Amino acid sequence: xxxxSTNGFKELPRDIASVVSHGQTYIFxxxxxxxxxxxxxxxxxxxxxEYHVVKVTNGNLRVKCGSRQVAAMAYDNQGDHxxxxxxxxxxxxxxxxxGYIQEVAYNMVNGWELGTLGEDDPKTWIDxxxxxxxxxxxxxxxxxLKLFVSGKDKKTDRPKVTSYFYDHAESRWLxxxxxxxxxxxx
Numbered sequence: 001x002x003x004x005s006t007n008g009f010k011e012l013p014r015d016i017a018s019v020v021s022h023g024q025t026y027i028f029x030x031x032x033x034x035x036x037x038x039x040x041x042x043x044x045x046x047x048x049x050e051y052h053v054v055k056v057t058n059g060n061l062r063v064k065c066g067s068r069q070v071a072a073m074a075y076d077n078q079g080d081h082x083x084x085x086x087x088x089x090x091x092x093x094x095x096x097x098x099g100y101i102q103e104v105a106y107n108m109v110n111g112w113e114l115g116t117l118g119e120d121d122p123k124t125w126i127d128x129x130x131x132x133x134x135x136x137x138x139x140x141x142x143x144x145l146k147l148f149v150s151g152k153d154k155k156t157d158r159p160k161v162t163s164y165f166y167d168h169a170e171s172r173w174l175x176x177x178x179x180x181x182x183x184x185x186x
Contacts, residue, residue, distance in 0.1 A: 011032050013029035013030065013031070013068060014030075014068035015029065015030070015068050015069050015070050016028065016029045016070065017029075017070050017071050017072035017085070017134075018072065019072045019073060019074035019083055020074060021074045021081050021083050022081055024040055024041045025040070025041040025049075026038045026039070026040055026041075026072070026074075026083065027039040027049070028070050028072045028085050029068070029070055030063050030067065030068045030069075030070055030087060031053075034062070034063045034064070034065055034067075034095075035053045035054070035063065036053070036054040036061060036063055036070070036085065036087050036104060037051065037052060037053050037054065038051075038052050038054065039051055039052075040052060054085070054104060054112050055112060056104060056112045056113050056114050057110065057111050057112065057113050058113040058114055059113075059114045059119075060093070061089070061102070061104060061114065062089055062090060062093050063087050063088065063089060063090075063102075064088045064089060064090040064095055064099040065090070065095030065096075066095070066128075067087070067088035067099055067128075069087065069088055069129075069130060069131060069132045070085060070086065070087050070132065071085070071086040071132035071133050071134040071147065072084065072085045072086070072134060073134040073135060073136040073145065074136070075136035075138050075143040075145075076138055076143070077107070077142075077143060078141070078142075080107050080108065080109065081107065081108070082105060082106065082107045083105070083106040083107075084103055084104070084105050084106075084115060084134065084136075084145070085103070085104045085105075085106075086101055086102070086103055086104075086117070086132050086134055086147060087101075087102055087104070087132075088100070088101065088102065088126065088130070088132075089101075089102035089118055091123075098125055099125070099126055099128070100118060100123035100124055100125050100126065101117055101118055101123075101124045101126055101132070101147070101149065101164075102114065102115075102117070102118030103115030103116060103117035103118050103119075103173075116166075116171065116172055116173060117147070117164070117173040120172055120173065124149075124164065124173070124175075126149055126151055127150075127151040127152055130149055130150050130151050131149070131150040132147065132148070132149055133147070133148040134146065134147050134148075135148075142168050144165065144166075145165065145166040146163060146164065146165050146166075146176075147163070147164040147165075147173070148161055148162070148163055148164075148179070149161070149162050149164070150162075153178070158186075159180070159183075159186045160178045160180050160181075161178065161179050161180040162175060162176075162177065162178050162179070163175075163176040163177060163178075163179045164176060
């Protein structure tokens with residue numbers, strides 16, 4: 001059910017990510033109330049996208065205050081089409097604390113639910129104002145899921161981009177490492 005579109009639009013989103021799933025476009029963003037939201041492409045009888053707030057079935061989704069970063073991917077998982085969104089959640093649900101990457105997954109069977117990344121231990125902590133980007137490469141038996149996160153190297157104080165991948169054998173996300181070491185000037 002679509003919510004009233006004026007409830008979440010107090011200011012423009014600073015970041016958006018879009019995917020196509022089952023022939024419909026989804027545009028994800030964080031609204032002015034720190035909620036993960038999306039616009040879903042219209043049905044044939046209207047030109048307006050429907051506004052929705054993501055409501056998970058297996059926990060409480062909170063987006064860190066001041067964080068507007070969002071990344072998304074869609075892919076076919078052995079016949080079931082999935083959407084995954086990545087945002088920044090606050091430690092212990094408190095906006096003043098540090099942030100970690102939270103994955104939110106959707107499929108037709110389970111609806112929206114918190115994903116492995118963010119529910120795992122230890123959490124994947126990220127810098128304030130980090131950028132997120134997600135991709136999926138589909139194979140006949142599985143999809144290779146990757147997430148890229150910008151940040152600052154604590155040892156060298158240089159900018160960096162770190163890659164994470166989903167390990168199907170271990171059913172968890174793993175850090176692949178820094179992929180931007182050859183960049184000398186940012």
